[in-house]
Amino acid sequence: MPLSPERPDRSLPPVWANLYSDTQTKPTRAMREAMLSAEVGDEQHGDDPTVLALCDRMAALFGKEAAMFLPSGTMCNEIALLTHCSPGDEVLAHPTAHIVIAEGGAPAALAGVQITPLPGPRGQFDVETLAQALHPQTRHAPPQRLVVVEQTSNLGGGSVWPLDRLSAVAALAHQHGLAAHMDGARLLNACVAAGVSPHEMAADYDSVWLDFTKGLGAPLGAVLMGSADFIDAAWRWKQRLGGALRQAGICAAACLYALDHHVERLADDHENARELARGLAQIPGIEVELPETNLVFFDTAGTGLTAEALASRLRQEGIMISVMGRYRARACLHLDVGRKEVALVTEVIRRVVSSQ
Numbered sequence: 001m002p003l004s005p006e007r008p009d010r011s012l013p014p015v016w017a018n019l020y021s022d023t024q025t026k027p028t029r030a031m032r033e034a035m036l037s038a039e040v041g042d043e044q045h046g047d048d049p050t051v052l053a054l055c056d057r058m059a060a061l062f063g064k065e066a067a068m069f070l071p072s073g074t075m076c077n078e079i080a081l082l083t084h085c086s087p088g089d090e091v092l093a094h095p096t097a098h099i100v101i102a103e104g105g106a107p108a109a110l111a112g113v114q115i116t117p118l119p120g121p122r123g124q125f126d127v128e129t130l131a132q133a134l135h136p137q138t139r140h141a142p143p144q145r146l147v148v149v150e151q152t153s154n155l156g157g158g159s160v161w162p163l164d165r166l167s168a169v170a171a172l173a174h175q176h177g178l179a180a181h182m183d184g185a186r187l188l189n190a191c192v193a194a195g196v197s198p199h200e201m202a203a204d205y206d207s208v209w210l211d212f213t214k215g216l217g218a219p220l221g222a223v224l225m226g227s228a229d230f231i232d233a234a235w236r237w238k239q240r241l242g243g244a245l246r247q248a249g250i251c252a253a254a255c256l257y258a259l260d261h262h263v264e265r266l267a268d269d270h271e272n273a274r275e276l277a278r279g280l281a282q283i284p285g286i287e288v289e290l291p292e293t294n295l296v297f298f299d300t301a302g303t304g305l306t307a308e309a310l311a312s313r314l315r316q317e318g319i320m321i322s323v324m325g326r327y328r329a330r331a332c333l334h335l336d337v338g339r340k341e342v343a344l345v346t347e348v349i350r351r352v353v354s355s356q
């Protein structure tokens, strides 16, 4: 099988409800207009005014000394691993973490780190699980360097790490000389859902980043934050990986627009997710995981359909969902899916399942 995605099949009907991922949002006209009028400079040279404005605003919002604009969240994670760790170091993370399952093996290929899984329900581990995995630093053992948490946890069903657990995990890591990194792809979803400020959510973490291409609706961009020394060291990796940019202010303008206009509305996505979950729970054979944010995971086993079979039937109806396991499907709510679509999608799923 080729590794590249197939070209879209033109014989399929157009998609009217794209719940495949919150990455599938398209920049709105107003966002594009903000991009069009952005002041730009040479980002690699440190003088793109819009990128600098975004970085300053993000550092202030998250209570960190410095910030760096990058093309993607994956690059934020990998640069954080490269900056915190040396080859042979041990990183501790949940086995479903994005760095483990979705970055092409980059932690091994680029940073040369080995990852110890810290299991637990809903994509999270507790401080006791971390305590049991910590070992004395000896000549034999790999140096334990970094603990990674994912806020929200994607494969954990969009679950929100509670603040006290985040603090306890970071405190124990620090006590043992490890740094703490937060993959904040959907961090503002967590903040909006929990009513916690970004500043508090990230307070105990040495590095943290936010993705602008998920529910925030920007075409590209993520911002990595940390101490001034951390970001300074991270810049060398950004340069080495080819992530240093030129007139990136066009993209940073979309991110600034998203901060102004697309944060509070994340609550609508969460409400739509709960609405979809309520509807799906009524369909015989479907088991829904209670959504905490914008991701709705459900089990199709009781319907006689695999998640793949259901997804392909729905695609025939112009609906996209994603397949996360043999019987585990995911529907993502975001700014291109409204209340009306949620009701219609629920009805189509009911029809497809009952005609089974």
Ligand SMILES: *Cc1c(COP(=O)(O)O)cnc(C)c1O
Residues within 6 Å of the ligand: 071, 072, 073, 074, 075, 077, 098, 099, 150, 152, 153, 154, 183, 185, 186, 211, 213, 222
């Ligand atoms: C999407 C995602 C990433 C990667 O972000 P990209 O911008 O797609 O590279 C990392 N971590 C989590 C939890 C994600 O959901």
